Amino acid sequence: MRSKRVGSGIEIAGFEGPVFPLVYRSPAGGAELVTAAAGRLTRWDVGSGRPTREFQVPEDASTETFELEALVLKGGRVRIAAGDENGLCLWNGASGRLLADVVGKDRIYDVAGGPTSGGRPLLAGMGVNGLHLWDPVTAAPLAPPLEHVGDAVVVTLATLRGGPTLIVTGDYEGVRRWQGDLCESQFGAEIDAPHINMLTTAYTEDGRPLIVGVVEEGEVVCRWDAETGEEIGPPIPTTGESVRIATATVSGRMRLFTADQDVVRQWDLLSGEPFEETFAGSYASAVSLPDGSALLVAGTDIGKVTIHRLV
Template sequence: MVVLADQHRWRAVELQRGGVMRQGMRSARVTTFTSEPGHILWPTLARARSGQVVLLSSCEGQKIRRWDMLTGRMLWCSADAWSANALAVASPPGGNPVVAVATEDGVVRLDALTGAELDGHEMAADDTIWDVATGLLPDGRAFIAGAGHCGFRVYRWDAATGEPLGPPLVGHTTCVKAVTAITLPDGTALIASEDEAGRILRWNAASGQPYGNPIHGPGDYNMQLVSLALNDGRVMLASLDMNGTLSRWDAVTGEPIGPLMRPGPETRLACATAAGGGVLFIAPYGGPIRLWDAVSDEVLGAPLPGTGPAALSCSDGSVSLATRAGDTEMTVRRLVDPPR
């Protein structure tokens, strides 16, 4: 089923707020499925090193579930329930992908193929971890980074073993709420973390050394930080605070990219790289999802139904988008940017 854009209605809305709209991305629904009552589907999408797609769902106090993206069949359900603040997927070399679960009592690792909890080192069990991110070090090892509450610390672990990669990273002066992993064009792996006051710090993921100067964002009680590879070779950091102020930065230089955007409060953010460039997916709690060009601020056609976007870049230039509708329904779409 192809979702057609209501171009005239959306153009009128965007002209009122000063935006520019270009031809929208074409959207084809892959599948829609429903979980059992009581399990709210907040989606997470990731790609393992093998190329397989990992589609997960979570909710506070609920078990983690993995789903087949094409059929909607549940592949596994975790044995235990956690107050999961965030999920991420790491790909250790030579092993199964690992799901990192940020909880009120540190980080839990699950085998992404079976859902079984993995043994290993305690991972910040005495701290609340608000967010997790995963990446690859230059030597090929996969790592997990966590945003800590106590002591305003940022953690990093070997994804395969759970062993710390060094002491916690310090420098924030208030609670760290968000973290993202970045691979620069020269292969350098970075961790970027943001605290409640909107201050972003960057670190070399391998050495733990600070990278560049702090970025002082304009946000108030920052909640989300994502990174996005742009087609011009730059890497963007996009930050969204609780009041709906979105700011964008060059991950290397720390310089702003474009003006502030104000999509509104209680908004969720995702991003992906498409054939036509970087795309931001922005949705209020009740939806719908709006698509923006990450650099030019152009609106990419009409909004899509749903909320809680999770986006994944595909090798053919398309984007997989998982969204929530209601409490138990999830839809996966494939988005294709039309030729210019």
């Protein structure tokens, strides 16, 4: 691998094939980057582009399909989770040690993590056999897989202001919201949005959670109020069939990043207005920083990843 400064960012090249990035807020308040590419998971210094840790990966893991998730636990411990064709993989984010793999023994499409309203750390994963719930400390299942109404492939967590944490799932019929640590009951009505391919959660300045989803096989990105289910603003158009999304706050405004057809575009998340500057990449991850800036990391299909600081 080799890194160099390009424009306002850092480029790391030399990967074999597609690069899937995950950038997240570190326990110390900075940012950390993990990449999945060609059977390897690597942590990088975002300031220099140098590798700092290789993660232990199972021999039969399909890292080309990893959808990585980071979860910072109490006491500063970090867990990196991913689903693959055989189940959940879970790592110690500091040491890179593999804590568990093939948990669930299911094809896991997507994972999401965070604290519940009751204070319990939670990992949720969507699989062929339903919705899985795990303890991110031990990787122990918290309940048998919950059968889902539709063919769900994506999941995110949303914490309501002063209320419960919702587990939000997307399928070919719409978006469903569940409340309770173990999805004890459905919350509100189903949000009508066919063919949900990806979901994430963003929070406004006053703490209102928004659900952001890729709809109709990548044709548009929609935003909904997580509590009411009402759509926010007009749909944002996209041009690809495998659209990836990320969000971050830059200078006090929420920004949406859409990655498709090897171009990462920027949008004002609330208004849907586009920004002129674009970046090369088919995969994107972003994180807000305490000083009001954000980091955007874009991965390509040809073995490169770039780190951009946005102010």
